Amino acid sequence: xxxxxxxxxxxxxxxxxxxxxxxxxxxxxxxxxxxxxxxxxxxxxxxxxxxxxxxxxxxxxxxxxxxxxxxxxxxxxxxxxxxxxxxxxxxxxxxxxxxxxxxxxxxxxxxxxxxxxxxxxxxxxxxxxxxxxxxxxxxxxxxxxxxxxxxxxxxxxxxxxxxxxxxxxxxxxxxxxxxxxxxxxxxxxxxxxxxxxxxxxxxxxxxxxxxxxxxxxxxxxxxxxxxxxxxxxxxxxxxxxxxxxxxxxxxxxxxxxxxxxxxxxxxxxxxxxxxxxxxxxxxxxxxxxxxxxxxxxxxxxxxxxxxxxxxxxxxxxxxxxxxxxxxxxxxxxxx
Numbered sequence: 001x002x003x004x005x006x007x008x009x010x011x012x013x014x015x016x017x018x019x020x021x022x023x024x025x026x027x028x029x030x031x032x033x034x035x036x037x038x039x040x041x042x043x044x045x046x047x048x049x050x051x052x053x054x055x056x057x058x059x060x061x062x063x064x065x066x067x068x069x070x071x072x073x074x075x076x077x078x079x080x081x082x083x084x085x086x087x088x089x090x091x092x093x094x095x096x097x098x099x100x101x102x103x104x105x106x107x108x109x110x111x112x113x114x115x116x117x118x119x120x121x122x123x124x125x126x127x128x129x130x131x132x133x134x135x136x137x138x139x140x141x142x143x144x145x146x147x148x149x150x151x152x153x154x155x156x157x158x159x160x161x162x163x164x165x166x167x168x169x170x171x172x173x174x175x176x177x178x179x180x181x182x183x184x185x186x187x188x189x190x191x192x193x194x195x196x197x198x199x200x201x202x203x204x205x206x207x208x209x210x211x212x213x214x215x216x217x218x219x220x221x222x223x224x225x226x227x228x229x230x231x232x233x234x235x236x237x238x239x240x241x242x243x244x245x246x247x248x249x250x251x252x253x254x255x256x257x258x259x260x261x262x263x264x265x266x267x268x269x270x271x272x273x274x275x276x277x278x279x280x281x282x283x284x285x286x287x288x289x290x291x292x293x294x295x296x297x298x299x300x301x302x303x304x305x306x307x308x309x310x311x312x313x314x315x316x317x318x319x320x321x322x323x324x325x326x327x328x329x330x331x332x333x334x335x
Contacts, residue, residue, distance in 0.1 A: 001190055001191065001192050001196070001197060002190075002191045002192075002193060002196040002197060002198060002199070002200065002221065003188050003189070003190050003191075003198070003199040003200070004188060004189040004190075004191060004200055004202060004207070004229065005187065005188050005199060005200065005201045005202060006187045006188065006189065006202055006207075007187070007201075007202065007203075007204055009204035009206070010202040010203075010204060010205070010206050010207060011170050011171075011187075012206070013204070013205065013206025013207070013228065014170050014174075014206055014207045014208075014209065015206065015207075015208060015209065015228075016158045016161070016162070016208075016209045016210075016211065017083065017208050017209065017210050018083060018151060018154050018155070018158075018210075018211070019083050019088065019210050020083060020084070020085040020088065020139065020143075020147065021074070021083075021085060021088040021089070021092075021135065022210055022212055022232060023143065023147075023150065023212060023213060023214060024059075024085070024135055024138060024139055024143060025063055025070060025074060026041060026212055026214040026215055026232075027041060027044060027045065027142070027143060027214055028056075028059055028060050028063045028064075028138065029041070029063050029064060029214075030064050037214055037215060037216065037217065038214070038215070038216025038217050038234075039216065040213060040214055040216060041214035041215075041216075044146065044214070048141075048142040048143075050283075050284075050285045051141045051142050051283075052138065052141065052142060052283075053137045053138065053141045053269070053272045053273070053283070054272075054273065054275065054279060054283065055133065055134055055137040055138075055272055055273055056134050056135075056137050056138035056141070056142075057134065058116075058130050058131050058134040059131055059134035059135045059138055060134075060138075061115075061116040062074075062116050062117070062120065062131060064116075065107075065114040065115070065116040065117050066107055066114050066117065068106075068107060069220070071100075071103040071104055071106070071107075071117070072099075072103040072106070072222055072224070073092060073095040073099060073100060073103050074092060075222050075224075075230055085135075085136070085139055086136075089132040089135060089136060092128055092131070092132055093125075093128055093129065093132055095125060095128065096125075097124065097125050100124070100125050100128075101121070104117055104120065104121050137272055141268075141272070150213045153213060153235055154211045154213065154235060157211045157235045157236055158211060160236065161173050161176070161177075161209075161236075164176060171183045171185070171187075174189050176236075177209070177219070177231075177233045178218070178219050178233050178234060180192040180193070180218060180219050181219055181231075181233070189207075191219060191221060191231075193218070193219065193220075193221060196221070200223050200229070202228075202229055203225070205224070205226075205227060205228045205229070206228045206229075207228055207229050207231055208228040208229065208230045208231070209231055209233065210230060210231065210232045210233070211233060211234070211235050212232050212233065212234060212235065213235050215232060215233070215234045216234050217234075219231060219232060219233050219234075220232035220233075259298075259301070259303075262284075262294060263294050263297060263298060265284065266280065266284065266291070266294040266295065266298060267298055267303060267304070267317075267321060267324070267325065268325065269283050269284065270295075270298075270304055270315050270316065270317055270321075271317055271321070271322070271325045274314050274315060274316040275314065275315060276312045276313060276314050276315075277291050277292050277295060277312070277313055277315070278291075278312065280294075280295065280315065295315050298315075298321070299315075302318055302320050302321075303317070303318060303320055303321035303324060304316060304317055304318060304321055305317075305318055
């Protein structure tokens with residue numbers, strides 16, 4: 001059991017934060033590696049996994065490299081309670097080299113690091129650009145359509161807990177977060193987390209509460225000496241919550257009415273980066289001949305080019321194809 005010790009300043013500095021990056025990390029996590037997820041995440045992943053771009057691989061590898069979680073620098077210290085993903089990713093890119101190395105060292109010596117973490121260490125902070133680009137690609141392809149509805153549920157959760165604070169105080173609200181978090185009148189929050197034991201003084205920096213839609217079977221903590229401690233907790237049940245998973249908008253692709261939904265998806269896949277016919281087929285969940293037919297139609301329309309490289313051909317956008325995607329975004333999303 002880990003005991004978080006609060007002072008008066010810590011109670012005053014307890015606040016809620018909505019983090020798109022948190023949801024991207026938990027959404028990318030596998031249940032067999034991180035057992036605190038739940039059915040919401042599983043249902044969401046089954047729905048979107050066919051849309052996962054190849055560019056998302058570095059983030060997926062990092063998230064699932066260790067059962068201990070992700071490095072602390074992925075916690076994104078951004079001074080805003082309703083955060084933009086772009087700002088969170090910029091904060092990751094700004095991590096100092098010494099902090100970067102310290103956070104990775106928590107996973108063991110260099111010889112013991114999981115492959116994804118060792119690769120990251122070898123590349124230094126410059127390699128973080130690949131991680132943030134991967135995160136952005138995964139968000140745009142998979143999480144962006146659902147994010148407005150998820151954020152609505154997070155805001156409802158925060159509103160309900162804020163009413164508890166107004167009625168009964170911060171302690172009462174903290175005591176209702178989760179069965180594994182118990183508030184004591186002496187000003188401590190006792191958190192039951194596997195392999196965690198001891199006591200930690202928040203030091204006046206406060207506590208940052210991050211409700212998470214995908215997290216259902218536990219809580220998560222990120223202790224910090226120079227910033228507020230982070231506590232990630234599940235979203236509570238609300239009468240207005242609606243379906244277990246937020247409904248995906250019926251029309252998410254403005255191109256579908258022009259070139260058809262299948263070829264609109266093909267164009268967007270190629271727009272995320274040049275790819276071979278085999279890669280295109282794998283991403284679309286179709287056979288290579290079917291992917292080749294779609295690519296030929298887009299090539300005839302002047303939207304893509306195809307060049308042979310060795311034994312394979314690779315498809316890339318033309319300027320016309322790029323402009324068409326730019327002028328027809330899938331769905332306006334404010335993150």
